[in-house]
Amino acid sequence: MRPFLDHPAVWKGEELSRHSEWSAPFGSLSVEEIRNRLESGPGAILLRGFPIGDHTKDSAREAFREWNRSLGTLLSQNEKGDTVFDVSDAGFGKNDPRTRGPNTNQKLSFHTDRCDVISFLCWKQAMSGGENELISSMHLYNEIASRRPELLTVLNESFVYKRHSVDLGNAQPFCEQPIISFEQDHFACSFLRVLIDRAHADPELPDLMPEQIEAMDFLESIANEPGQAFHFRQEPGDVLLLNNWVTLHRRSAFEDFEDPEEKRCLFRIWLSMPNSRPLDSRFRANFGATGAGEIRGGFPVESSSSP
Numbered sequence: 001m002r003p004f005l006d007h008p009a010v011w012k013g014e015e016l017s018r019h020s021e022w023s024a025p026f027g028s029l030s031v032e033e034i035r036n037r038l039e040s041g042p043g044a045i046l047l048r049g050f051p052i053g054d055h056t057k058d059s060a061r062e063a064f065r066e067w068n069r070s071l072g073t074l075l076s077q078n079e080k081g082d083t084v085f086d087v088s089d090a091g092f093g094k095n096d097p098r099t100r101g102p103n104t105n106q107k108l109s110f111h112t113d114r115c116d117v118i119s120f121l122c123w124k125q126a127m128s129g130g131e132n133e134l135i136s137s138m139h140l141y142n143e144i145a146s147r148r149p150e151l152l153t154v155l156n157e158s159f160v161y162k163r164h165s166v167d168l169g170n171a172q173p174f175c176e177q178p179i180i181s182f183e184q185d186h187f188a189c190s191f192l193r194v195l196i197d198r199a200h201a202d203p204e205l206p207d208l209m210p211e212q213i214e215a216m217d218f219l220e221s222i223a224n225e226p227g228q229a230f231h232f233r234q235e236p237g238d239v240l241l242l243n244n245w246v247t248l249h250r251r252s253a254f255e256d257f258e259d260p261e262e263k264r265c266l267f268r269i270w271l272s273m274p275n276s277r278p279l280d281s282r283f284r285a286n287f288g289a290t291g292a293g294e295i296r297g298g299f300p301v302e303s304s305s306s307p
Contacts, residue, residue: 001156011139119268134229
């Protein structure tokens with residue numbers, strides 16, 4: 001593995017808030033500037049002031065979708081081909097197959113999504129909680145390199161991911177990909193432990209090795225240390241953009257308003273970026289392509305759902 005990483009996307013906790021490329025008024029940055037900040041800068045941008053006051057909920061969702069089209073290619077987030085997902089508490093039961101982290105009010109673990117860039121617009125915020133937490137995966141790499149460098153080799157191994165419960169257009173029962181990798185000197189971290197743990201629990205799929213469990217536990221233990229992550233609360237009209245290859249994200253548990261019209265809701269879009277980095281070939285099964293700038297990520301659309 002590589003020595004310590006030196007890059008604008010290496011930041012620790014509150015350092016991000018002081019980064020000159022972290023925050024800007026919505027509409028003040030060009031498309032190219034946004035793309036460059038995500039790929040070659042801190043990998044995270046907060047744009048304040050999307051004009052939600054000019055919209056209904058439906059028209060705000062559509063305006064946000066159209067704005068994202070200028071940045072990259074919108075990806076499907078389910079088997080139907082929907083390109084915008086409403087992140088809100090749907091109130092499904094614990095054992096309901098439709099239940100997934102983003103549609104509950106529970107705390108989530110640090111993770112990445114199946115896209116180059118994830119884009120959120122806050123429509124309504126919760127009565128309390130729902131705090132954003134971001135961490136630089138390049139910083140995590142450096143921390144592991146300093147404390148347990150042998151675990152970086154383990155994190156570069158192939159981990160088995162079980163097919164997502166909502167990935168209904170995917171015929172593959174599982175895929176294999178690394179958590180940390182390099183391709184042509186470009187760093188990439190991809191991590192969704194819930195699917196790795198589901199694969200490990202499935203008797204029909206390969207088991208994790210003890211050292212793989214140890215490596216994931218160690219990565220998460222560092223991420224959970226005080227001061228490692230950046231905490232803030234996305235407010236209505238805030239647009240948050242994250243490069244999934246250099247950041248991990250999660251949100252805290254929240255308590256909603258009783259009025260359905262006032263409940264917490266963020267619009268989420270997955271983007272494949274034209275200026276994206278090349279990836280390790282092992283990502284092809286899950287992302288569909290690995291070349292720099294190629295369209296990749298999202299969920300396959302079922303043939304019966306295709307227009």
